[in-house]
Amino acid sequence: MNFHLTKDRETKAHEMIARYPKKRAAMLMVLWLVQEQEGWISEAAMGYVANLLEVTAADVYDVVSFYTMYNRKPIGKHHIQICNNCCCRLRGADWLVNYVKQKLGVNVGESTPDGKFHLSTVECLASCGTAPMMQINNDYYENLTAEKVDGILEKL
Amino acid sequence: MTLVITKNFAGPNMARLDVAMKHGAYVTLEKILAMKPEAVVDEVKRSGLRGRGGAGFSTGMKWGFVPKDTTKPIYLVVNADESEPGTFKDRAILEKDPHLMIEGIIIASYAIKAHTCYIYFRGEFYRQWELMERCLAEARKVGIIGNNIKGSGYNLNIIAHRGAGAYICGEETALLSSLEGYRGWPRIKPPFPAVEGLFGCPTIVNNVETLAVCPFIIREGAAAYAKLGTEKSPGTKLFSVCGHVNRPGVYEVPLGYPFAKLLSEECGGTIEERKLKALIVGGSSVPVVTGEEALGLRLDYESCAGCGTMLGSGGVIVIDETACAVQVLADLARFYAHESCGQCTPCREGTGWSKKVLDRLEAGLGSSEDLNLLLAIADNMQGKTICPLADALAMPIRSWIKKFRTEFEDHVRLKGCPFPS
Numbered sequence: 001m002n003f004h005l006t007k008d009r010e011t012k013a014h015e016m017i018a019r020y021p022k023k024r025a026a027m028l029m030v031l032w033l034v035q036e037q038e039g040w041i042s043e044a045a046m047g048y049v050a051n052l053l054e055v056t057a058a059d060v061y062d063v064v065s066f067y068t069m070y071n072r073k074p075i076g077k078h079h080i081q082i083c084n085n086c087c088c089r090l091r092g093a094d095w096l097v098n099y100v101k102q103k104l105g106v107n108v109g110e111s112t113p114d115g116k117f118h119l120s121t122v123e124c125l126a127s128c129g130t131a132p133m134m135q136i137n138n139d140y141y142e143n144l145t146a147e148k149v150d151g152i153l154e155k156l
Numbered sequence: 157m158t159l160v161i162t163k164n165f166a167g168p169n170m171a172r173l174d175v176a177m178k179h180g181a182y183v184t185l186e187k188i189l190a191m192k193p194e195a196v197v198d199e200v201k202r203s204g205l206r207g208r209g210g211a212g213f214s215t216g217m218k219w220g221f222v223p224k225d226t227t228k229p230i231y232l233v234v235n236a237d238e239s240e241p242g243t244f245k246d247r248a249i250l251e252k253d254p255h256l257m258i259e260g261i262i263i264a265s266y267a268i269k270a271h272t273c274y275i276y277f278r279g280e281f282y283r284q285w286e287l288m289e290r291c292l293a294e295a296r297k298v299g300i301i302g303n304n305i306k307g308s309g310y311n312l313n314i315i316a317h318r319g320a321g322a323y324i325c326g327e328e329t330a331l332l333s334s335l336e337g338y339r340g341w342p343r344i345k346p347p348f349p350a351v352e353g354l355f356g357c358p359t360i361v362n363n364v365e366t367l368a369v370c371p372f373i374i375r376e377g378a379a380a381y382a383k384l385g386t387e388k389s390p391g392t393k394l395f396s397v398c399g400h401v402n403r404p405g406v407y408e409v410p411l412g413y414p415f416a417k418l419l420s421e422e423c424g425g426t427i428e429e430r431k432l433k434a435l436i437v438g439g440s441s442v443p444v445v446t447g448e449e450a451l452g453l454r455l456d457y458e459s460c461a462g463c464g465t466m467l468g469s470g471g472v473i474v475i476d477e478t479a480c481a482v483q484v485l486a487d488l489a490r491f492y493a494h495e496s497c498g499q500c501t502p503c504r505e506g507t508g509w510s511k512k513v514l515d516r517l518e519a520g521l522g523s524s525e526d527l528n529l530l531l532a533i534a535d536n537m538q539g540k541t542i543c544p545l546a547d548a549l550a551m552p553i554r555s556w557i558k559k560f561r562t563e564f565e566d567h568v569r570l571k572g573c574p575f576p577s
Binding site (some may be wrong): 129 | 229240242244245246278279281282283286287315317318320321324336337339354397398399400404406415440471473475479484488491494495497530573576
């Protein structure tokens with residue numbers, strides 16, 4: 001299987017690489033470009049990144065498998081991440097997890113059959129004062145109520 | 157009350173360069189560029205500023221550790237990997253006054269003679285990273301950063317970098333490994349980063365809040381800063397308050413401020429005026445104190461140490477009588493088990509075992525031996541690993557069991573959690 005970044009993203013990748021004295025240092029930023037394009041990072045993509053940064057595919061896999069935000073398989077389009085660390089649990093995270101589970105009809109770690117949503121629980125997003133909260137893709141949604149959650153999910 | 161960091165937080169559009177400059181951003185540049193770098197280090201040393209990431213080490217002294225005779229490039233790295241449960245103060249700076257931090261970066265970089273600075277954002281801070289990219293582009297355009305800043309001959313390149321979800325990267329050597337494109341594994345010290353850090357070169361790693369304080373010190377002078385707070389803990393500090401309070405949020409108060417006052421005045425007291433049961437004052441890693449101890453506590457490094465805990469990052473978690481001690485500790489154990497990088501066996505195994513034992517205690521399946529087992533695991537983790545992540549669970553385990561022992565024993569005796577779920 002072949003993998004390529006789009007022309008624009010490839011240009012961006014080269015800009016990223018130029019920001020560091022060693023190519024490998026651009027690893028995380030280039031992997032972000034891959035995930036932004038595909039939604040996940042395949043082994044073919046890892047091979048592409050390895051070539052680009054002049055490291056082995058194993059070096060790339062080592063990094064991808066270490067960091068929790070890189071997806072090694074395709075997931076739903078909107079990735080809902082609910083914080084259920086201790087601070088959020090003190091302010092209603094359990095309620096939020098159950099509410100979203102029921103609303104979407106999925107368990108934590110699953111995607112909806114239409115591939116629209118994927119639900120995860122995560123550990124501390126530095127949003128403890130505005131709990132309960134969730135992150136969907138790049139955005140934070142805070143001080144959540146049932147009404148707010150309904151409105152947010154409907155708009156996606 | 158003098159506000160060093162949050163003075164302009166309420167202003168709209170502070171991320172716009174023209175607005176920030178109207179509020180006094182970058183006025184210190186001409187002053188420092190006319191100073192010798194060593195004089196900038198001395199000024200910060202004299203202010204008594206202590207690192208706000210959690211360790212509380214003298215910032216000026218740290219800057220002074222860069223070898224004088226080095227022929228290698230020197231780096232400044234900003235730790236914006238804020239991930240410690242209870243801590244959300246750096247995020248406030250990044251969102252509400254990003255130019256304040258950039259100004260601090262220029263001051264610090266000039267002082268340590270660095271020409272490149274990397275800002276390491278936690279991966280989840282996408283919007284904050286994006287905002288910083290815009291701020292940096294604007295500052296570059298008008299020559300506040302880049303080559304020959306304000307005709308001084310001083311060059312500084314600032315690069316915003318994103319992590320990808322790993323609490324351990326907040327530990328400075330793990331952060332450097334991650335920044336070099338490796339898994340975020342901490343490194344053995346020495347060599348300390350100031351001597352051999354990023355790409356093997358002298359590197360100073362500073363926290364976001366620490367840097368945001370520097371413009372005030374340069375503008376108003378070290379003495380003006382040292383006048384705030386207490387003698388040994390000078391200055392103000394951001395406290396991010398969460399948990400069972402009416403007004404959670406980020407508050408700037410002088411060090412030495414009574415916790416009881418922060419709770420009642422800034423935070424509007426506990427929810428429904430319920431009884432304060434416990435306080436985690438400096439982020440999830442520090443030992444817990446009881447409600448009674450908390451009400452007599454002053455928020456500075458020495459008072460916290462005197463109470464058997466640490467000021468840490470200033471992540472204040474307020475816990476009232478409705479919370480179960482075993483549940484809170486089990487949640488903390490799950491966090492550390494999840495975030496252990498796996499490099500050192502005592503931490504990799506110890507955090508996981510602690511989580512399992514605490515989960516079974518909470519579920520009512522524990523035995524009276526489990527408390528001793530937890531304390532033994534804590535002893536076998538603390539001080540036996542490369543970085544302090546294991547200590548960061550060992551300390552809560554010891555303190556929660558010491559201060560709330562009967563509650564743990566009740567779970568064994570009643571074969572279940574006495575608190576409504």
